[in-house]
Amino acid sequence: MVVVRTQPTSSRTAPLSETTVIGWLHKNLFSTVLNAVLTLICLYIIYVVVKGLWIWGVADAVWVAKDRRECFDISIDGACWAGVIQWIDNIFYGRYPRTELWRVNLGGLLLVLWMAPLWLPRVRAKIFIGLSTVFLYPFLAGYLFAGGDKSLFMQVMVTLAMVCLAGNTAHAIIGVSSGRGLPDTLLRWLGKDQAPEATQRNTLLVLLAAALAVGYALQTGWTEEVVPWSKWGGMFLTLVISGIGIATALPGGIILALGRRSKMPVIRVMSTAFIELFRSVPLITVLFMATTMFPLFMPEGFVLNKLVQVIIAVSLFSACYMAETVRAGLQAIPRGQYEAAHTIGLGYWGMMGLIVMPQALKHMIPNIVGSFIGLLKDTTLVSIIGLFDILGMLRSVSQDVPWRGLHKEPLLFGAVVFFVVCSVMSKYSRHLEVKLSAGAKR
Amino acid sequence: MTSTDTQDTPGQLASAASTEVIIQLNKVNKWYGAFHALKDIDLVVHKGERIVVCGPSGSGKSTLIRCINRLEEHQEGDIVVDGILLDKNLKHIDHIRREVGMVFQSFNLFPHLTVLENLTLGPIWTRKTPKAEAQEAAMKYLTRVKIPEQANKYPGQLSGGQQQRVAIARSLCMNPKIMLFDEPTSALDPEMIKEVLDVMIELADTGMTMIVVSHEMGFAKTVADRVIFMDEGDIVEQNEPFEFFNNPQHPRTKLFLSQILQH
Numbered sequence: 279m280v281v282v283r284t285q286p287t288s289s290r291t292a293p294l295s296e297t298t299v300i301g302w303l304h305k306n307l308f309s310t311v312l313n314a315v316l317t318l319i320c321l322y323i324i325y326v327v328v329k330g331l332w333i334w335g336v337a338d339a340v341w342v343a344k345d346r347r348e349c350f351d352i353s354i355d356g357a358c359w360a361g362v363i364q365w366i367d368n369i370f371y372g373r374y375p376r377t378e379l380w381r382v383n384l385g386g387l388l389l390v391l392w393m394a395p396l397w398l399p400r401v402r403a404k405i406f407i408g409l410s411t412v413f414l415y416p417f418l419a420g421y422l423f424a425g426g427d428k429s430l431f432m433q434v435m436v437t438l439a440m441v442c443l444a445g446n447t448a449h450a451i452i453g454v455s456s457g458r459g460l461p462d463t464l465l466r467w468l469g470k471d472q473a474p475e476a477t478q479r480n481t482l483l484v485l486l487a488a489a490l491a492v493g494y495a496l497q498t499g500w501t502e503e504v505v506p507w508s509k510w511g512g513m514f515l516t517l518v519i520s521g522i523g524i525a526t527a528l529p530g531g532i533i534l535a536l537g538r539r540s541k542m543p544v545i546r547v548m549s550t551a552f553i554e555l556f557r558s559v560p561l562i563t564v565l566f567m568a569t570t571m572f573p574l575f576m577p578e579g580f581v582l583n584k585l586v587q588v589i590i591a592v593s594l595f596s597a598c599y600m601a602e603t604v605r606a607g608l609q610a611i612p613r614g615q616y617e618a619a620h621t622i623g624l625g626y627w628g629m630m631g632l633i634v635m636p637q638a639l640k641h642m643i644p645n646i647v648g649s650f651i652g653l654l655k656d657t658t659l660v661s662i663i664g665l666f667d668i669l670g671m672l673r674s675v676s677q678d679v680p681w682r683g684l685h686k687e688p689l690l691f692g693a694v695v696f697f698v699v700c701s702v703m704s705k706y707s708r709h710l711e712v713k714l715s716a717g718a719k720r
Numbered sequence: 721m722t723s724t725d726t727q728d729t730p731g732q733l734a735s736a737a738s739t740e741v742i743i744q745l746n747k748v749n750k751w752y753g754a755f756h757a758l759k760d761i762d763l764v765v766h767k768g769e770r771i772v773v774c775g776p777s778g779s780g781k782s783t784l785i786r787c788i789n790r791l792e793e794h795q796e797g798d799i800v801v802d803g804i805l806l807d808k809n810l811k812h813i814d815h816i817r818r819e820v821g822m823v824f825q826s827f828n829l830f831p832h833l834t835v836l837e838n839l840t841l842g843p844i845w846t847r848k849t850p851k852a853e854a855q856e857a858a859m860k861y862l863t864r865v866k867i868p869e870q871a872n873k874y875p876g877q878l879s880g881g882q883q884q885r886v887a888i889a890r891s892l893c894m895n896p897k898i899m900l901f902d903e904p905t906s907a908l909d910p911e912m913i914k915e916v917l918d919v920m921i922e923l924a925d926t927g928m929t930m931i932v933v934s935h936e937m938g939f940a941k942t943v944a945d946r947v948i949f950m951d952e953g954d955i956v957e958q959n960e961p962f963e964f965f966n967n968p969q970h971p972r973t974k975l976f977l978s979q980i981l982q983h
Contacts, residue, residue, distance in 0.1 A: 612826075612828075614824060614826050614828035615828060615830065617791050617822075617824065617828060618822075618824065618828035618829070618830070619830075620789075620790075620791060620817060621789060621791070621817060621820070621821065621822040621891070622817075622841065622842030622846065622890065622891075622894055623814060623817050623818040623842055623846035623847075623894060624841075624842070624845060624846060625810075625814065628845050628846070632841060632845065633830055636832050637830075637831065637832050640832065
């Protein structure tokens, strides 16, 4: 017996329960009596908590007062935000001289300026922009924050960074307006875009040399007053430590992970030992080792400042954790990808850089951002070894005579600051995930 | 014309092939741990020759061709490809890999790159071809495998047959002298096998040296100059296709053919 369908069945509209809000409510919140009761209980709990917070934190709160006593006089039950508001500069900048705060703000602004092209469409060579952010920006910002006399090395790095920043910005503007790169445009202006490759390269080198000379001249005329690191503090210090930690963690982690998977036994054993050593020790121990033990092993008269030691310790620690994240990502890449890379003639670095890492990093984004968030929060441990980061500052509010005993408000404020920063990071990671997987989606 | 012994010169059988030797294997042995996967393999492949390798699973077919471009390392014996001895010297390995294209059972396209980028990556990075030129060549090969319109899609958006054709085009972009196919149609739906085989037959017509591990007996009959039958790491029998299928000599070959031709 043969059955043949002559006409294809046409699609019909979905039932209302699939498309309307009422349908959604019914399906997800009130599907059974028990679910309906649970929903109502949860709504009640949310109502109680939000109402209590609102009355304490906003309705009955005191925003302006000269000390805690006055807060109590105005409202005994409300929050005393006046203390936090008076301390806000300390919380964000620590004891950085108040007249020099513009330097910290400018540093932040430069970072935004430097990295903005990464998010702009039509800008090319984004990898270079990203790398220069990691390797050059810290020197420019470092001098801006610390000031003082520049050593020869710092002079060179600051020059490079200034030229790079100017080049980046010009490149980004040109890229957005015309979709071309900076070198192309320069050659076009000079009418050399049709010249042989060697001439083009030489022209560009001459221009680069000229830019470096100008940059060098500019930076010799630029000196800032010294701000010793012991005056750095608050959110600023937290961001400096965790920022450098984050920036070095990924490259360091990639190198360690590749080392651990290397076929060369010496490199593999050393990488593994290094990773396991740091991973098996709590961060606070690493910090104590770095600040108190490490100087004992160093030759007489060898003085590193505490901040540098802490930054090195945090960087190594986070690189080791990152290495394991990267290794997990590498293991998710099927062997066929390596083989295919071999068969089109790519060597080890070409295979890793062009085929394996781009795919692995994409898988790893949630974990990478997770460790960045963890690192940002772990950085508050430095308050234990005597650096006044944001947590140190928040806790000092209660030691200040007019505000003695004011614990809740500053810590809550700190929690909000951390929540904002961390949730922005994780939201961005979700966005990246979606964006990067868009191409590979079926 | 029959040979149950590898000493026989296969050159007499290869009608389309020249007498120039392009691959030579001398007493090649390969172990996976204690398992002896290839046993004293001798094989001479001439330029332009088309060879189909078949045999039961685990017989060493894939291992054999994967040794030729050093995806697997053999422990004993010599492999000479395009006049270069395959040894530990990375330069030799790189040179051989550039001359030998390979198509895998599971395609192994790079999922994070578009079809066009998959095709141009090799030429741009290993042959230092200018980008525009590489793209032009890539489009030429995509046209040859009949999917130029898919150039800007990602591999995940293509069907299996299309992916395999892209993989063939990717290998061809490197202008290889030899193409190795490791069960190129085994992971495909029946409807897609034909489109891939058609591309391979066209490629054979251009005079490319091809070694194909496959159970597509129809393909072997039409295209191959020689069929090699392997079992337990040995080349048990090799012959021209007509004789191989109609007059198998070795009992293992007879058994194998009777089993796969039953259906």
